[in-house]
Amino acid sequence: MSTKIAGKVVVITGASSGLGEATARLLSAQGASLALGARRVDRLKSLADELNKSGGKALTVATDVTNSDQVKQLVDAAVQKFGRIDVIINNAGLMPQSPLERLKIDDWDRMIDVNIKGVLYGIAAALPYMKQQKAGHIICVSSIAGHKVRPGGVVYSATKHAVRVISEGLRQEVKP
Numbered sequence: 001m002s003t004k005i006a007g008k009v010v011v012i013t014g015a016s017s018g019l020g021e022a023t024a025r026l027l028s029a030q031g032a033s034l035a036l037g038a039r040r041v042d043r044l045k046s047l048a049d050e051l052n053k054s055g056g057k058a059l060t061v062a063t064d065v066t067n068s069d070q071v072k073q074l075v076d077a078a079v080q081k082f083g084r085i086d087v088i089i090n091n092a093g094l095m096p097q098s099p100l101e102r103l104k105i106d107d108w109d110r111m112i113d114v115n116i117k118g119v120l121y122g123i124a125a126a127l128p129y130m131k132q133q134k135a136g137h138i139i140c141v142s143s144i145a146g147h148k149v150r151p152g153g154v155v156y157s158a159t160k161h162a163v164r165v166i167s168e169g170l171r172q173e174v175k176p
């Protein structure tokens, strides 16, 4: 069965570990060209080296998704190197847990900045190219926490609800 992945240009945020890294390996094995972003450049580079040695095409850009310019640089690098962008996977995210009454305001800020603003910056960077191409997929990683809320995970859950709402709103707005 064809996966139709071969030759596609895919940008992945948070590609230095976890789901992002695993997705990069899977898509590279299926023939996608990849632009990999995250803050830990050493991990990104060793992943890209490994993929390129196995016949893949991967570039890396140091990317903090809380910085819209850096997210734009990641997407621009993909277009410059590979000629287009077919998919962006807004995957970077974090989930520190604590009850609200512990007032971990720094954690709340980081989750809002990375999980919500990072996704919006990914959309801002990719959408103009995709509109020009009249094609593209924007994939935003939410969570079961984007559907349910549990004690200790309230702010994380709020950010993942936001990711789901942003994705659905984007779908409604750009579908035509």
Ligand SMILES: NC(=O)c1ccc[n+]([C@@H]2O[C@H](COP(=O)([O-])OP(=O)(O)OC[C@H]3O[C@@H](n4cnc5c(N)ncnc54)[C@H](OP(=O)(O)O)[C@@H]3O)[C@@H](O)[C@H]2O)c1
Pocket: 013, 014, 015, 016, 017, 018, 019, 020, 037, 038, 039, 040, 041, 063, 064, 065, 066, 091, 092, 093, 094, 095, 114, 141, 142, 143, 144
């Ligand atoms: N694991 C789960 O069970 C689960 C379940 C549902 C949803 N999710 C979601 O899946 C996504 C990936 O989670 P994971 O479990 O794979 O986590 P992970 O292993 O901790 O990886 C998180 C990735 O996000 C990156 N990241 C964090 N802050 C960043 C920032 N400011 N700028 C750029 N990249 C940043 C990290 O890279 P650097 O530190 O190098 O920047 C890392 O590559 C998240 O959105 C998470 O909410 C995970």
